[in-house]
Amino acid sequence: MDNISAAPRVLSFQLLNEITNGFSKDMKIGAGSYGNVYKGEHKNGEMIAVKVLHSIPGLDNEQFAKEYQNLASLQHENIVQLVGYSHETLGEFRHHEGRMILVETIKRALCFEYMQNG
Numbered sequence: 001m002d003n004i005s006a007a008p009r010v011l012s013f014q015l016l017n018e019i020t021n022g023f024s025k026d027m028k029i030g031a032g033s034y035g036n037v038y039k040g041e042h043k044n045g046e047m048i049a050v051k052v053l054h055s056i057p058g059l060d061n062e063q064f065a066k067e068y069q070n071l072a073s074l075q076h077e078n079i080v081q082l083v084g085y086s087h088e089t090l091g092e093f094r095h096h097e098g099r100m101i102l103v104e105t106i107k108r109a110l111c112f113e114y115m116q117n118g
C-alpha cells in the first residue's frame with residue numbers, strides 16, 4: 001500500500017486488522033450507533049479512522065454502496081474525508097453439533113481521514 005490518504009479505495013480487512021492492532025482496545029477511539037471507531041496507524045506513519053460497521057440486518061450491499069457513494073462525493077473542509085472502505089465476506093469453519101460448518105460473516109468498514117481532536 002502506498003498512500004492510504006489519497007482517493008477513496010478498497011482496503012483489505014486484513015490491512016485494517018493490522019493497522020488497528022487487531023481492532024484492539026488501545027486503538028479504539030469511539031463508538032457510534034453504526035459501529036466502533038479505531039485509530040489505524042500505518043507503518044509509514046499515516047493515520048486513519050476506521051469505522052467497523054455492526055452487522056446490521058437489512059443493510060444490504062446496495063445500501064452500503066449508496067452510503068459509500070454519498071460519503072465519497074462529499075468534499076468540504078468541514079466534512080471529514082472518506083479515504084476508503086472494506087467489504088468482505090469471511091468464511092470460517094466452526095464445530096457445530098459434532099460436525100464442521102462454514103460460517104460466513106460480512107465485514108464492512110468505512111475509513112476516514114484521522115481528526116486529532118476526534
Ligand SMILES: Nc1ncnc2c1ncn2[C@@H]1O[C@H](COP(=O)(O)OP(=O)(O)OP(=O)(O)O)[C@@H](O)[C@H]1O
Pocket residue numbers: 029030031032033034035036037049051080112113114115116117118
Ligand atoms: N475521522 C475521525 N477521526 C478521529 N476520531 C473520530 C473520527 N470519526 C469518529 N471518531 C471518533 O469516534 C466517535 C464516534 O464516531 P461516529 O462517527 O461513529 O459517531 P456518531 O457521530 O455518533 O455516529 P453515528 O451515530 O452516525 O454512528 C467520535 O465521537 C470520535 O471521537
